[in-house]
Amino acid sequence: MAEAAFTPKDPQYEQRVRASFERQAAMQTIGAFLSVIDxxxxxxxxxxxxxxxxxxxxxxxxxxxxALDSACGYAxxxxxxxDAAVLTIEYKINLLAPGKGQLFRMEGxxxxxxxxxxxxxxxxxxxxxxxxxxxxxxxxxxxSVFGRDDVKH
Amino acid sequence: MAEAAFTPKDPQYEQRVRASFERQAAMQTIGAFLSVIDxxxxxxxxxxxxxxxxxxxxxxxxxxxxALDSACGYAxxxxxxxDAAVLTIEYKINLLAPGKGQLFRMEGxxxxxxxxxxxxxxxxxxxxxxxxxxxxxxxxxxxSVFGRDDVKH
Amino acid sequence: MAEAAFTPKDPQYEQRVRASFERQAAMQTIGAFLSVIDxxxxxxxxxxxxxxxxxxxxxxxxxxxxALDSACGYAxxxxxxxDAAVLTIEYKINLLAPGKGQLFRMEGxxxxxxxxxxxxxxxxxxxxxxxxxxxxxxxxxxxSVFGRDDVKH
Amino acid sequence: MAEAAFTPKDPQYEQRVRASFERQAAMQTIGAFLSVIDxxxxxxxxxxxxxxxxxxxxxxxxxxxxALDSACGYAxxxxxxxDAAVLTIEYKINLLAPGKGQLFRMEGxxxxxxxxxxxxxxxxxxxxxxxxxxxxxxxxxxxSVFGRDDVKH
Numbered sequence: 001m002a003e004a005a006f007t008p009k010d011p012q013y014e015q016r017v018r019a020s021f022e023r024q025a026a027m028q029t030i031g032a033f034l035s036v037i038d039x040x041x042x043x044x045x046x047x048x049x050x051x052x053x054x055x056x057x058x059x060x061x062x063x064x065x066x067a068l069d070s071a072c073g074y075a076x077x078x079x080x081x082x083d084a085a086v087l088t089i090e091y092k093i094n095l096l097a098p099g100k101g102q103l104f105r106m107e108g109x110x111x112x113x114x115x116x117x118x119x120x121x122x123x124x125x126x127x128x129x130x131x132x133x134x135x136x137x138x139x140x141x142x143x144s145v146f147g148r149d150d151v152k153h
Numbered sequence: 154m155a156e157a158a159f160t161p162k163d164p165q166y167e168q169r170v171r172a173s174f175e176r177q178a179a180m181q182t183i184g185a186f187l188s189v190i191d192x193x194x195x196x197x198x199x200x201x202x203x204x205x206x207x208x209x210x211x212x213x214x215x216x217x218x219x220a221l222d223s224a225c226g227y228a229x230x231x232x233x234x235x236d237a238a239v240l241t242i243e244y245k246i247n248l249l250a251p252g253k254g255q256l257f258r259m260e261g262x263x264x265x266x267x268x269x270x271x272x273x274x275x276x277x278x279x280x281x282x283x284x285x286x287x288x289x290x291x292x293x294x295x296x297s298v299f300g301r302d303d304v305k306h
Numbered sequence: 307m308a309e310a311a312f313t314p315k316d317p318q319y320e321q322r323v324r325a326s327f328e329r330q331a332a333m334q335t336i337g338a339f340l341s342v343i344d345x346x347x348x349x350x351x352x353x354x355x356x357x358x359x360x361x362x363x364x365x366x367x368x369x370x371x372x373a374l375d376s377a378c379g380y381a382x383x384x385x386x387x388x389d390a391a392v393l394t395i396e397y398k399i400n401l402l403a404p405g406k407g408q409l410f411r412m413e414g415x416x417x418x419x420x421x422x423x424x425x426x427x428x429x430x431x432x433x434x435x436x437x438x439x440x441x442x443x444x445x446x447x448x449x450s451v452f453g454r455d456d457v458k459h
Numbered sequence: 460m461a462e463a464a465f466t467p468k469d470p471q472y473e474q475r476v477r478a479s480f481e482r483q484a485a486m487q488t489i490g491a492f493l494s495v496i497d498x499x500x501x502x503x504x505x506x507x508x509x510x511x512x513x514x515x516x517x518x519x520x521x522x523x524x525x526a527l528d529s530a531c532g533y534a535x536x537x538x539x540x541x542d543a544a545v546l547t548i549e550y551k552i553n554l555l556a557p558g559k560g561q562l563f564r565m566e567g568x569x570x571x572x573x574x575x576x577x578x579x580x581x582x583x584x585x586x587x588x589x590x591x592x593x594x595x596x597x598x599x600x601x602x603s604v605f606g607r608d609d610v611k612h
Binding site: 329331 | 479480482483484485487488509510511512513515519520521522524525526528529546547548549550551552553554
């Protein structure tokens, strides 16, 4: 995917993403980390771990989706104003190949930002012995939320 | 959702589901367990755990999706012949409410089984202080796969 | 699907749906008509026409989707306040069987209404020589829009 | 989107697409025509017509989806062997902007071809007074079908 070219509303977008990510215990549990935070584009990486596998020893599709969904949500979040929280309304994922590899790279790129709704496209890649392979694509619909107690930044 | 009324092709469907589920390390890592295995319908339950939370302390959407996707995949698997493996081609999830509760119940029910393609609908419920609430819906497309080494039962 | 049980915010919901539907030239072009308008549930019917077929002489999937999408959008619209317009953000459709029949019935039922976002499930049935068959399922995400000139009621 | 770089299994792919398209009465009814047929990439164009509008006078989302779904299906079809038929299993569409313009261009590009399953991404553009705008994105899952009477080429 081409690099996104967006102007963030909040120059502190990177700190906001990092602060939110660090509060997600689930990301630490699965071992995911933030790799790139650009306006409209976030990359999350996830090393292979036996604890995250499905029945054939590959990375579980749920773990791919979890990290890819986060990359998409945070990509949208980079373009939101400082007082917005991000809420994933829905996503769709196509699983193209098994999660076979040592490292996985999940990339979310904003297709169209909006005041209320932001649409994001995600791609997950497996890096297997140095070769990168597209293993999943996602389309996610994210909402900017303001002033809701159960959905903070 | 109404109870599914399907005749399984393989009377050993329950054992097949249990054996496959037990090989999924990710399910054990997140603490999910099989609760109901009927022909065309599988329920997976997942207790709340702080290690699985998002930034507001609720169950991470990725964990909801992971367990719900498994319920859908295994619901399809119950209706497949004994030599088939199940592969999730794609799914779409709508997140309706935060994952607030002590226990989560994920239910997959087959909408239409097929020789190659089986479509399944999933619903995730949060049980919060005894009250049950619908928190997510899913539609998943599952494929029956035969004779592929990387996709065994 | 079970009948929806919702209380409309605007008692004139039926008139609003009818008035909007009548302004959709596309619905007249394909011959679709409103059959049921209940709070949270709308049924649209579409008779078979050779002009709407795909390469095998069955109803084109696009026509099924068009009418089913409208049923979902209007189902959401029945629950919105009188000054809201409805906008379809996205939908997903699974095509389960060919559009073979003399009449098609598209049913949209609200899963969860919301101030901004309403999620709707749709089902399309073909009536072929008196027998009804499920041919498609849809999940649609609808948005309530206020005060936008390009999106009126 | 980048141009797809695929080698077709059947050198007659263009004729097969044209022959199938011409048998789709619905495409003629709405006025859609084939504009580009490359291996793994098909573009369909659709001029604005009042008969295809929604309640605000813009192109109906159903017509956008119908033509975009066809572009995706035929993009997959270009890469299938000569004896295969193409069946759309499911698609998801995000509607990003109203269908405001004089001409609409729908582009389907194969993400990943497969023996049974081919995943395609679609983009719809409105051309409004010479300016082009992205108005919808689609992900479609297509299946290669062999030897079924109700699903010919």
